[in-house]
Amino acid sequence: MPTTRPTPPPGEFLYLLAGDADDFVAACAELLPADIAESLNDLPPDGAARVLTALPFHVAVQVLDEPMLERREELVEHLPDAAAAPLVQGLSADQQVRLFRQIKEGDRARLLHVLDAPTREQLARLMSYPPQSAGGLMTTEFLGIPSTWTALDVRQHIASVGRAKETVYAVYVLEQGTQRLVRVTSLREVIMADSGTSVMDIGEGRKPVTVTPLTDREEVARLIARYNLLAIPVLDHQGHILGIVTVDDVIDALISEQTEDVQKFGGMAAVEEPYLDTGFWELIRKRAGWLCVLFLGEMLTATAMGFFEHEISRAVVLALFIPLIISSGGNSGSQATSLVIRAMAVREVTLADWWRVALRELPTGLTLGLILGAIGLARIELVHGLGWYDYGPHHLLIGITVAAALVGVVAFGSFAGSMLPFILRRVGFDPASASAPFVATLVDVTGLVIYFSVAYLVLRGTLL
Numbered sequence: 074m075p076t077t078r079p080t081p082p083p084g085e086f087l088y089l090l091a092g093d094a095d096d097f098v099a100a101c102a103e104l105l106p107a108d109i110a111e112s113l114n115d116l117p118p119d120g121a122a123r124v125l126t127a128l129p130f131h132v133a134v135q136v137l138d139e140p141m142l143e144r145r146e147e148l149v150e151h152l153p154d155a156a157a158a159p160l161v162q163g164l165s166a167d168q169q170v171r172l173f174r175q176i177k178e179g180d181r182a183r184l185l186h187v188l189d190a191p192t193r194e195q196l197a198r199l200m201s202y203p204p205q206s207a208g209g210l211m212t213t214e215f216l217g218i219p220s221t222w223t224a225l226d227v228r229q230h231i232a233s234v235g236r237a238k239e240t241v242y243a244v245y246v247l248e249q250g251t252q253r254l255v256r257v258t259s260l261r262e263v264i265m266a267d268s269g270t271s272v273m274d275i276g277e278g279r280k281p282v283t284v285t286p287l288t289d290r291e292e293v294a295r296l297i298a299r300y301n302l303l304a305i306p307v308l309d310h311q312g313h314i315l316g317i318v319t320v321d322d323v324i325d326a327l328i329s330e331q332t333e334d335v336q337k338f339g340g341m342a343a344v345e346e347p348y349l350d351t352g353f354w355e356l357i358r359k360r361a362g363w364l365c366v367l368f369l370g371e372m373l374t375a376t377a378m379g380f381f382e383h384e385i386s387r388a389v390v391l392a393l394f395i396p397l398i399i400s401s402g403g404n405s406g407s408q409a410t411s412l413v414i415r416a417m418a419v420r421e422v423t424l425a426d427w428w429r430v431a432l433r434e435l436p437t438g439l440t441l442g443l444i445l446g447a448i449g450l451a452r453i454e455l456v457h458g459l460g461w462y463d464y465g466p467h468h469l470l471i472g473i474t475v476a477a478a479l480v481g482v483v484a485f486g487s488f489a490g491s492m493l494p495f496i497l498r499r500v501g502f503d504p505a506s507a508s509a510p511f512v513a514t515l516v517d518v519t520g521l522v523i524y525f526s527v528a529y530l531v532l533r534g535t536l537l
Contacts, residue, residue: 101128101129101132106132106135106136106138106139107139107141109124109128109132109136109139110136110139110141110142111141113125113136113142113148114141114142114143114144118144118147118148118150118151119151121144121148121151122148122149122151122152125137125148125152125156125160126152126153126156130159130160130163131163133160134160134163134164137149137160137163137164138164138165138168145172145175146172146175146176146177146180149161149172149176149180149184150176150177150180154183154184154187155187157184157187158184158187158188158189161184161188161192162188162189162192165212165214166195166199166211166212166213166214166316167199167210167211167212167319167322169192169195169196169199170196170199170200170209173196173200174200174204195213199211199213199316202286202287203287205289205290206286206287206288206289206290207284207285207286207287207288207289207290207293207305207307207318208286208287208307208315208316209290210290210293210318210322210323211286211307211315211316211317211318211322212316212317212318212319212322213315213316214316215245215304215306215314215316215317216230216231216234216241216243216244216245217244217245217246217247217314218230218244218245218246218247218272219246219247219249220246220247220248220249220255220256220272220273221249221271222271222272223268223269223270223271223272224263224266224267224268224269224270224271224272224275225268225269226272227244227263227272228263228264228268231244231260231263241260242259242260242303242304242319243257243258243259243260243303243304244257244258244260244263244272245257245306245314245317246258246272246273247314251312252313253311253312253313254281254283254306254308254312254313254314255273256272256273256276256278256281257281257282257306258272258275258276259276262275262276263275281306282296282300282302282305283305283306283307283308284296284305284306284307284308284318285307285308285309285310286307286309286315288307290323291418293305293318293323294323295420297318297320297323302320303319303320304317304318304319304320305317305318377518377521377522381521381525384525384528384529384537387536387537388528388532388536388537390464390465390471390536391471391474391524391525391528391536394449394475394478394524395521395524397449397475397479398475398478398479398482398520398521398523398524399482399516399517399520399521399524400513401445401479401482401483401486402482402483402485402486402516402517402519402520403486403512403513403516403517403520404486405438405441405442405482405483405486405487405490405516406486406487406489406490406512406513406515406516407490407512407513408487408490409434409438409486409487409488409489409490409491410490410491410493410494410512412491413430413490413491413494413495413504414494414504417494417498417504424495424498424499427492427495430491430492430495431488431491431492433491434487434488434490434491435484435487435488437487438483438484438485438486438487438488439480439483439484441483441484441487442479442480442481442482442483442484443480445479445480445483446475446476446477446478446479446480447476449472449475449476449479450472450473450475450476453468453471453472453475454468454469454472465536467532467535467536470531470532470535470536471532471536473531474524474527474528474531474532477527477531478520478523478524478527478528481523481527482516482519482520482523482524485516485519485520485523486512486516486520489512489515489516489519490512490516493511493512493515
């Protein structure tokens with residue numbers, strides 16, 4: 074079973090680098106690129122750049138291509154032009170674009186000046202697409218072949234140029250003359266086919282699953298998952314293949330998308346840099362806006378409590394259950410919001426399905442409210458009966474008030490939490506912005522209104 078040498082501590086790289094070059098190369102020979110990248114993360118950018126330039130070229134390219142390598146843009150900025158240009162050109166097209174989106178404008182111009190003309194033209198074309206689109210994710214290194222070739226021709230072609238391609242998951246058959254994509258054949262089918270078989274007769278010949286350059290990355294991921302693909306071709310409006318989006322690039326994009334959504338769920342704007350690399354004022358800017366919005370929303374809660382000040386002063390016992398009531402509604406709303414946003418993300422529901430979601434959440438919320446209401450009523454009666462707390466002679470009415478209010482608040486929370494993503498999507502906002510804090514703030518205010526309205530109806534003539 075193959076084994077790898079334990080990864081040296083980061084400082085040992087610099088120590089070895091100061092000695093014999095052969096010793097340094099020998100020390101790195103048995104290390105995986107991911108291990109080297111992890112060690113470089115703990116070095117200052119100038120030290121990491123020195124280590125990278127001392128590595129064998131093919132290893133350095135693999136390390137620079139590693140997702141585990143943090144601050145890649147800072148590392149490249151510390152490389153001399155003579156070392157940076159070949160390393161950048163050694164990356165796949167999609168990784169070049171990702172790197173150039175990260176580096177500073179000044180360093181971007183410096184690197185563009187030393188890159189060869191084909192690389193510059195390709196970067197300019199790919200960077201014209203939005204980062205969240207298929208065009209922003211695709212690589213131009215795919216295997217396109219004429220429709221007149223045989224299986225033997227394809228195999229020989231793969232043997233000669235395959236090393237220059239990022240992946241050879243499939244071969245893309247192009248129509249003779251027009252160069253339009255007419256067929257996608259898997260590598261497995263090409264290998265198993267008889268040598269003289271035409272590529273147009275290999276496989277089942279179904280219409281290829283494709284996307285356009287402006288297709289959103291979430292839709293690309295959905296198609297790759299739905300059809301169990303390893304890559305998906307990107308076509309222009311004339312049917313010419315511009316590139317492919319591979320499954321590993323989609324995974325990286327989805328991790329970024331999920332990180333952004335999680336941050337929005339927490340009630341803040343998305344942070345692009347790693348937490349420890351994000352500046353103090355950047356954190357303040359990202360978090361303060363949502364906190365202010367939520368604070369203003371919670372001020373409405375204080376206003377609502379002031380409106381019911383008379384009821385609270387006459388029946389102080391009602392104040393004991395305010396946290397219970399509003400938190401139950403907020404929790405129910407957060408559950409519904411999470412379910413609907415997830416369903417939207419995987420295209421299980423669309424905007425046209427809002428009424429179907431409403432018809433499901435209303436009875437669901439009522440049932441959940443009945444369950445919590447029964448628990449609340451039982452708890453009040455049990456505590457009063459055991460003598461742990463005296464709720465007074467109207468303890469049963471207080472229990473009924475809490476139970477009925479829970480039914481109303483939880484039902485409203487479920488309904489509001491499920492409808493808010495549809496409203497945000499309709500007006501053009503990201504549904505992930507319907508974060509748990511935002512839903513909870515909305516339900517806090519309405520929960521108080523429902524609670525004291527129920528209390529007034531049930532306790533009127535007794536405590537109120």
